[in-house]
Amino acid sequence: xxxxxxxxxxxxxxxxxxxxxxxxxxxxxxxxxxxxxxxxxxxxxxxxxxxxxxxxxxxxxxxxxxxxxxxxxxxxxxxxxxxxxxxxxxxxxxxxxxxxxxxxxxxxxxxxxxxxxxxxxxxxxxxxxxxxxxxxxxxxxxxxxxxxxxxxxxxxxxxxxxxxxxxxxxxxxxxxxxxxxxxxxxxxxxxxxxxxxxxxxxxxxxxxxxxxxxxxxxxxxxxxxxxxxxxxxxxxxxxxxxxxxxxxxxxxxxxxxxxxxxxxxxxxxxxxxxxxxxxxxxxxxxxxxxxxxxxxxxxxxxxxxxxxxxxxxxxxxxxxxxxxxxxxxxxxxxxxxxxxxxxxxxxxxxxxxxxxxxxxxxxxxxxxxxxxxxxxxxxxxxxxxxxxxxxxxx
Numbered sequence: 001x002x003x004x005x006x007x008x009x010x011x012x013x014x015x016x017x018x019x020x021x022x023x024x025x026x027x028x029x030x031x032x033x034x035x036x037x038x039x040x041x042x043x044x045x046x047x048x049x050x051x052x053x054x055x056x057x058x059x060x061x062x063x064x065x066x067x068x069x070x071x072x073x074x075x076x077x078x079x080x081x082x083x084x085x086x087x088x089x090x091x092x093x094x095x096x097x098x099x100x101x102x103x104x105x106x107x108x109x110x111x112x113x114x115x116x117x118x119x120x121x122x123x124x125x126x127x128x129x130x131x132x133x134x135x136x137x138x139x140x141x142x143x144x145x146x147x148x149x150x151x152x153x154x155x156x157x158x159x160x161x162x163x164x165x166x167x168x169x170x171x172x173x174x175x176x177x178x179x180x181x182x183x184x185x186x187x188x189x190x191x192x193x194x195x196x197x198x199x200x201x202x203x204x205x206x207x208x209x210x211x212x213x214x215x216x217x218x219x220x221x222x223x224x225x226x227x228x229x230x231x232x233x234x235x236x237x238x239x240x241x242x243x244x245x246x247x248x249x250x251x252x253x254x255x256x257x258x259x260x261x262x263x264x265x266x267x268x269x270x271x272x273x274x275x276x277x278x279x280x281x282x283x284x285x286x287x288x289x290x291x292x293x294x295x296x297x298x299x300x301x302x303x304x305x306x307x308x309x310x311x312x313x314x315x316x317x318x319x320x321x322x323x324x325x326x327x328x329x330x331x332x333x334x335x336x337x338x339x340x341x342x343x344x345x346x347x348x349x350x351x352x353x354x355x356x357x358x359x360x361x362x363x364x365x366x367x368x369x370x371x372x373x374x375x376x377x378x379x380x381x382x383x384x385x386x387x388x389x390x391x392x393x394x
Contacts, residue, residue: 013154013292016146016276023276023321026298029063029328036068043384053352054375057330061372064303064328065165070376075122075369077168077362078159078293079106079113082129082152082286084175085137089213091178094200096134099174103128106172106361113170113361120369122168127159129285138182139216142224142281149280149288156292160300167297168332168369170307170362171286171314174200177337179284180313182214184339186225186278187316188346191215197309197338198358207338221281228277275317283314290314298328305365305372308335308357312343319347333357333364 013019037059042048049055062070081103087096105111106126117124129152135143144152160167173179181195192214196207279288287310294315297304306312306329318325326347334341334351336358344351352368385391 013150013157015150016280019150019153020276020321022299023295023318023325026322026325027301028324030066030301031063033066033068034059034063037062037070037379040068040379040384043386044379044382045385045388045390046382051375051378054371054378057352057372057375058379060330061166061303061376064301066301069380070165071380072165072369072373072376074161074164075120075166075168076161076164077113077117077120077122077124077170077366078156079124079126079170079172079362080129080156080159080286080289080293081126081132081172082176082284082289083132083134084173084179084284085135085143086139086178086213086217087175088137089139091202091206091210091213092175092200093202093206094174096174099172100128100132102172102361103132111361112359112363113366116363116366120168120366121373122366122369125159126172127155127289129155129289133285135179135284138179138282139213139220142221143179143283144280144285144288146280148285149283152285152288153292153295156289156294157296158292159289160293160296160302162300164297164300164302166305166369166372167293167302168305168307168362168365169290169293169311169315170360170365171290171310172361173284173286173310176284176286176310176360178210178213179282179287180310181210181339182217182282183278183287183313184316184343185214185218186221186273186282187275187313187320188343191218195339195342199337217282221278225273225277225281228274275320279314279317287314291317294318294326294329298325302328304329305332305368306330306349307332307362307365308360309337309340309343310360311362311365312340312347312349316343316347330368332368335364 041055083096083099177199184195192211196211291314331349331351333353336356357364
């Protein structure tokens, strides 16, 4: 039975420092299982490497499942839902009560993800985080208190079943692409215009307004996010280095917003910003739960399929906190949301699918499950050269 390194997640993740420790004490992949998979691949009745990325996906699945013959008997889709105070700034054309209405739609089987989960032969669970209480408007206050942020992380952690072959993560929350864009800027640099997209249907003026709201949030929280990193630098030795702007360049940009620079020269998102404080101040309850779920999956040895932009942004702090922090994940698809391809590049994630989706709710992750099933079926079901009496390459 797979067990967590945290014997009691609820009791252990009780502070940002404890969460930071959990995000850096990450178990690795089972290299022996991956080697066994590679040996079998070499004996199957096909030219070496001819199944392309399907072969890599099989090694990835088996390595994290710790199985030489990976399986997908228990696939779990988790959707975390949350509300955002920043919607008061007019960043979405939809009212906030749509979040609760869509949760009800998921629960009664009427959403796209319900149909896709059936096709994928996956269990589906929807978790309204903190009862769909709204975060604060992060242009004027931190989105979450420390205690509420940690509770949301624990909610995501505890939602992951320990006996699971594959976890698919998704979200629902009116206004959460604004939070994801702000989070991406806080983690990787840039201004609002570098990351803001259409979300649930904004027009061009709406996207421009959304970018200004993000800039206001970045400016409001800049000093505190930098100070939090100063306080935690002693434990940041294994954090991955990303191409981000420096604290000096942030100060140079702080007084001038005449132009929208590229992502490497923005007002925020420097290496001097603490990733967890960025997530607390600029994220949301469902994003925090996604972070907790991805962390639990790593501790339990469960491979994870990420969904779109919001999901990818939510788990990105793991990559900032530890080298290889997202090695147990694969990106299911590249969203049509403006910032997703850029964020995926920052995280060295290559999408399995590119279908122009921007729905969220784990739709892309669910669509990728049959692809993984095909990879596993080929690896486990094909005959070897010896079994099929086929001459191997000389």
